[in-house]
Amino acid sequence: MRSKRLQTDCLKQFMVVGGWMLFLSMMIGGASFAKDPSVVPADKNAEGWIALFNGTDTSGWEMFGDATEWTVKEGILENVGTGGGWLGTVATFGDFDLIVEWQVSKGGNSGIFFRAGTEDVPWVDGFESQIDEDDTHNPTGSIYNHLAAKKVPSPDEQWNTTEIHAEGPSIVVKVNGQEVVNGQDESFTHGRIGLQMHDNNSTVRFRKVWIRPLGLKSLYNGKDFTGWKVRIPKDRKVEIKVEDGAIRIQGGPGYVESQEDYGDFHARFRIKTLPKDNSSSNSGIFIRGPRFPGDDYVGWPEGLEAQVFNQNGDFITGGWYHFMKASGVYAQDEEWFWMDINAVENRYQSWVNGMPAATWVDPENRFIKGIIGLQAHDPKSVIFYSGAELVELAPHKKLN
Template sequence: MRPFALILTLFAAAAFAQLPEKKAQEGWIMLFDGQTTFGWQNEGGGKWHAEGGVLVGEPEGPDGWLRTTTPFADFVLTLEFRKGEAGNSGVFIRSARDGAPHETGYEFQIWDEHPEFPTGSMVNHAPAKRVKLAPGKWHTYEIRALADSFQVSINGRRVLDAKDPKAKFGFIGLQHKEGQRIEFRNIVLRPLGLSSIFDGRDLRGWSKVDTPRAKEPPVWSVKGGLLHVEKGPGQLETEATYDDFILQLDVRANSSGPGHHPNSGVFLRGDPKVFWSGYESQIRNEYKDDDPTQPVDFGTGGIYHHQPARKIVAKDNTFFTKTIAASGRHLAVWVNGHQVSDWEDPNPEGNNVRQKQAKLTPGTISLQAHDPTTNLDFRNLRIVRLPKR
């Protein structure tokens, strides 16, 4: 993991950190962008801030934790941390929004001097092999969580193999201890357990949904492992339905020239055979005034009609990887590993998103053919359903 962490750090001085292209294609996402606390929620009153590619927990303030706004189930999580001489912190996983995070989920220790559960341990569950870490230096921490199995490596050395069935799903968090300064950087995650929903050979498992108003109905085809679409409007939807999940896919918007930015989207929790229903994660790599932070029409990764992408990361004529996490009212999207949206539906529960209702029940996933100028390719579509707490 060392080379990966170092590469990510080199980008941290830029406007936002970036993942190496290969890592983004493998499904890694950044939980910390190197510059802001976007995608995080402070719980308990501790003081956190971002500076120079580092997420800092300051000594001031009471005990607490900084948690992701997106919950996860099975994953590999890697990060770097730096602590003081008697540093005491930890990494929480699968924790609930409310309650003590080490009780509702798990705490993985950062405290070398703990007599029973030193750094790398699953606190109150399984001790790790003891390691001595130099204070003031950066160290790598890797946690692999798959079902009820957990593995921890510190600086590339395996220190823990454990099993526990308590928690299957929840938030990731960083512990703040009053009087202790703790620093984290290069916080990245790869979801595990995803299964393909497109075999690269044909459209089995998918259904076309056309609209009578289409003068040029979309043409969906499969060639060379790519799902290709031209013309529109229309959509291609899954025969299976999903409510809470993580979806990853590669997309290429094929532009015919500087003024052409193909418009498409991925619809979530749609009603079967109903045209363009549910939530939409936009695909449109266009922005205003040469400023990627000013997306046109919500921009790639934006939640259409609800939250624009905070930055256009993708480019036309080049494959980009999109990660969509849907859990209850919460939707989050990453493009090439960079989080561009983070939205919680505040509306009353119902079945029609367009009527300002929060749709929480299972629905189809659809690929949009927007208009007669549509020209896109999709590949590597894979998904994992998320468990309930």
């Protein structure tokens, strides 16, 4: 039988070890909880999720109405009672999955707009998923004045989550994990995502705004150049071939062009670059470029270029070359990364590894429709492209 002293010593050791384990568990759990919710993890990005809010500022959004005092602090987007208005994405989306984490003040009112236009208020010229715990006719989650939601708890002054699945006329909404809407409405097919500031008495906060565009179809079969044309100058040493399921581009100038022309779309590419002379390999994804007949022009493709260059410089990966720099370096050489491109009318946005990289609105609307070109830039650059996917989009309009 153990002595009382031995039992006491064992108990103390257990409490010390247990205390440290609890402390470490809290630290690990806390670190996990403290991760910036605006950042899309690599596994989710590989599934197609991208962030609409970067956790830092309102890049990629436009302000409408009187509510202009949107601020970002510690990764939270906030508006404190500055009147009616909304933030709308520059990008346009059609079918998608959307996740938004939000919080409103006591008695507060807000909403999440989707497939919204800007010709009228977005709950008329688009869909609104309501945020209002006290609204008896359109409780939180309702598609305002279209599809009423089943009421579930969504407490004011606490973080809540709305999930929206919009595919064709089908709309499914979940609030805090519970399905509250499952219906059909074909009034709108394309438009912006929006966050509402309803009135002077409400405070609204958002911290996680992720979207996954749906309906993308593969442009590249992973085997050969079906659907593409390789364009290489006769006097240049350029090698473009399929290797281990990817398009391998070495040398330049030259490019691979799509056989189809595209205007409004959301596209997604999987890319890897190799280092080059203490720098990075250089390439670019050209969109809405002209198609030259025969071999009249074989150099670099033309059109609007989303840069591929993983080094600090004037234009790095995700930047719109000559027009808008990327907000940061989100990819590195020798590692596969994803680039998303959204182009509708004269508005362009890019994402790299799920993070918003560059947004540009062309005041001259100079690029309308054309090829997608994968650039061979220079003799020493080596680039791999795989996983090219695209869904065609359309400008916003009301159907009925």
